[in-house]
Amino acid sequence: xxxxxxxxxxxxxxxxxxxxxxxxxxxxxxxxxxxxxxxxxxxxxxxxxxxxxxxxxxxxxxxxxxxxxxxxxxxxxxxxxxxxxxxxxxxxxxxxxxxxxxxxxxxxxxxxxxxxxxxxxxxxxxxxxxxxxxxxxxxxxxxxxxxxxxxxxxxxxxxxxxxxxxxxxxxxxxxxxxxxxxxxxxxxxxxxxxxxxxxxxxxxxxxxxxxxxxxxxxxxxxxxxxxxxxxxxxxxxxxxxxxxxxxxxxxxxxxxxxxxxxxxxxxxxxxxxxxxxxxxxxxx
Numbered sequence: 001x002x003x004x005x006x007x008x009x010x011x012x013x014x015x016x017x018x019x020x021x022x023x024x025x026x027x028x029x030x031x032x033x034x035x036x037x038x039x040x041x042x043x044x045x046x047x048x049x050x051x052x053x054x055x056x057x058x059x060x061x062x063x064x065x066x067x068x069x070x071x072x073x074x075x076x077x078x079x080x081x082x083x084x085x086x087x088x089x090x091x092x093x094x095x096x097x098x099x100x101x102x103x104x105x106x107x108x109x110x111x112x113x114x115x116x117x118x119x120x121x122x123x124x125x126x127x128x129x130x131x132x133x134x135x136x137x138x139x140x141x142x143x144x145x146x147x148x149x150x151x152x153x154x155x156x157x158x159x160x161x162x163x164x165x166x167x168x169x170x171x172x173x174x175x176x177x178x179x180x181x182x183x184x185x186x187x188x189x190x191x192x193x194x195x196x197x198x199x200x201x202x203x204x205x206x207x208x209x210x211x212x213x214x215x216x217x218x219x220x221x222x223x224x225x226x227x228x229x230x231x232x233x234x235x236x237x238x239x240x241x242x243x244x245x246x247x248x249x250x251x252x253x254x255x256x257x258x259x260x261x262x263x264x265x266x267x268x269x270x271x272x273x274x275x276x277x278x279x280x281x282x283x284x
Contacts, residue, residue: 003033005040012080014041025080041084047074047141048091052098054147057106059114066149067106069122071098071129072142079137087136094133094140101128111150118145 006029007013013026016039033040054068073094075083083090105124106114114121122143130140 003035005031005033007031007042010044010046011042012045012077014043014081014084015039016041021081021085043075043080043083045075045077045080047072050091050095051146052095055099055102057103059106059111060108061110063111063150063154065106065111065114065151066147067102067145068147069098069102069125069143069145071095071140072144073133073138073140076137076139082135082137090133090136090138093136094129094138097129097132098125098143101125101132104128111154114148115150118148121145 005013007026009028011028013031015022015026015031015033017034017037019039022038031040049070049072051070052068054066056064057067058064071094075090087093102121102125105121105128109117109121122145125145126140126143129143133140
């Protein structure tokens with residue numbers, strides 16, 4: 001008499017014949033089993049997900065924390081016989097191993113690191129577990145820590161510390177903003193002073209250039225006037241010069257205190273002037 005057993009796609013079957021593994025691991029399909037001789041054992045090779053209930057753990061600084069996590073693991077397809085022959089119940093063994101491993105990891109970690117470096121704890125837990133479960137043909141694929149909950153008193157102290165740190169950061173930020181604002185104001189004043197000084201300098205330059213041009217123009221005008229006077233003086237005859245001389249004497253003689261002392265040369269100049277006037281009248 002024989003029996004047939006159906007092995008699903010996600011299963012593998014190990015047959016123990018008289019207590020010894022018979023042949024290789026059976027894959028999916030219909031498999032022959034001899035009654036009373038063969039003991040068929042099916043192994044599910046799909047990935048399993050188990051949530052490890054909350055437990056208390058002690059950190060390196062003697063703080064008791066509550067933690068729970070989830071483990072993802074599966075029996076490797078090419079090592080199914082190990083999950084049957086090397087361990088009685090690989091699922092229970094994996095869960096219990098996770099408790100012990102996490103206690104070892106947390107026991108070497110202080111609370112602040114446990115709270116801030118959750119990924120590091122997760123990775124350490126996965127590596128350490130995988131080193132042991134590999135003997136059973138089980139691969140730990142992933143570990144996720146859901147919660148790390150310290151006691152209420154510790155949480156309150158941490159909140160106060162966090163609040164103090166936030167206030168400190170805010171004060172530093174505010175002082176830095178005030179300092180930067182003062183720097184900006186000083187820099188703006190500096191730029192304004194530079195612009196004002198530059199404007200004053202340009203104004204002085206423009207005034208100096210204007211004065212220079214005015215001086216040049218006045219000098220040019222005075223020079224032109226002298227040239228014109230010189231030209232007229234050169235073209236004037238002796239009679240005109242004499243008349244101009246007498247006109248000057250007339251103006252000087254208007255004062256009662258004025259006295260004239262004529263040199264001998266004056267008579268010669270007067271004779272020349274009279275002679276020129278006489279000649280002019282004769283010609284008329």
